[in-house]
Amino acid sequence: MGAAAEILNAPLAECGHSNKLGNWALPHPTKWPHRPIHLVADERVDVKFQRGNAAKALPLGKPIEFETDWFKGRFFLRLRNARPHHDDSKKHAAHFKGNNQLYQMVIQGRFKDPSLTFADIVVGDVYERKLKRVPHGTTGKLIKKFVESVSPGIMFDVFDDEEPKVLTPLGGCQTLSVDLTGTEPTDFDAIVENTKLLGEFSSEAERRKRLVNPATAAGHKVDTGHVYTFVVSDHVMDFATYHQHLRGGFQVDLMPSLDGQHMSLGIYTRKLKCLCKFILWHEQNVCNQADP
Secondary structure: OOHHHHHHOOOOOOOOOOOEEOOEEOOOHHHOOEOOEEEEEOOOOEEHHHOOOOOOOOOOOOOEEEEOOOEEEEEEEEEOOOOOOHHHHHHHHHHHOOOOOOEEEEEEEEEOOOOOEOOOEEEEEEOOOOOOOOOOHHHHHHHHHHHHHHOOOOEEEOOOOOOOEEEEEHHHOOEEEEEEOOOOOOOOOOOOOEOOOOOOOOOHHHHHHHHHOHHHHOOOEOOOOEEEEEEEEEOOEEOOOOEEEOHHHOEEEOHHHHOOOOEEEEEEEOOOOEEEEEEEEEHHHOOOOOOO
16 A cells, blocks of 8 residues: 555544634545645635635645735645545646655746845745744754755744744745746646746756845846746655655654644745745644544
8 A cells, every 4th residue: 555545544643633724614634635635725815716615625736726915826736645636636646757756836926016036035834833842942043054054045943932934945946937927837737947037047057046045036026017937846845744754765754843733835025924825734733533
């Protein structure tokens, strides 16, 4: 039995945490179409598909139209170890075949704030409260300083007592396409690098190098008339299992450190203004229930 199948056939975990999303009750995990994951939008995100029930599951493997005060566009997510939408089954299998990616995320759309530069824009997760089992005080500060020194542009602060966060420059994404409205890519399996409207880069590698460094990224402003398509993938974070994959085949279970908090994927500014955010509930986050 594969990892995904083991997850789908597992009994519901008992963890005793809240199963509410604002005023909406999350459905029982046995009713989640992508169990053990339940994808929903943050309350600041207006999703046409979810209107009338903010706890309704959003589909994996299908573009999701959304809008916030700061961004309007589409969100697309595939998770290797979570069952995709039935329309995406073949493409899901083809996408993950022969690689070690654990997820594929595409965020496409227009920014609404013309004052933003690529030095301002980061992607990742901001947690609502202190994480457990991570070093704090001097040790945490030293680790933070080291990680941020070897990874320019990253905001690595899982040690913060109020708003732990891991955020990386969005300009360092795997593929970036900047297009005039109406000419943006529509096939999310065939997105190619296209940054002529953003600046002159000799290669994708040079674009990443320049846009992850705040000093050089500040020279590239956002154009509210352009459509930006960001493709982000990762071989470290498995959102379907809440595990982090390390070198040598080691895996770290993040559930104890999260202490009932969900994980999410969002775009923020460095001042932590949320431009958009999508939440990935895991069945172990929800309250103690028994399978029927």
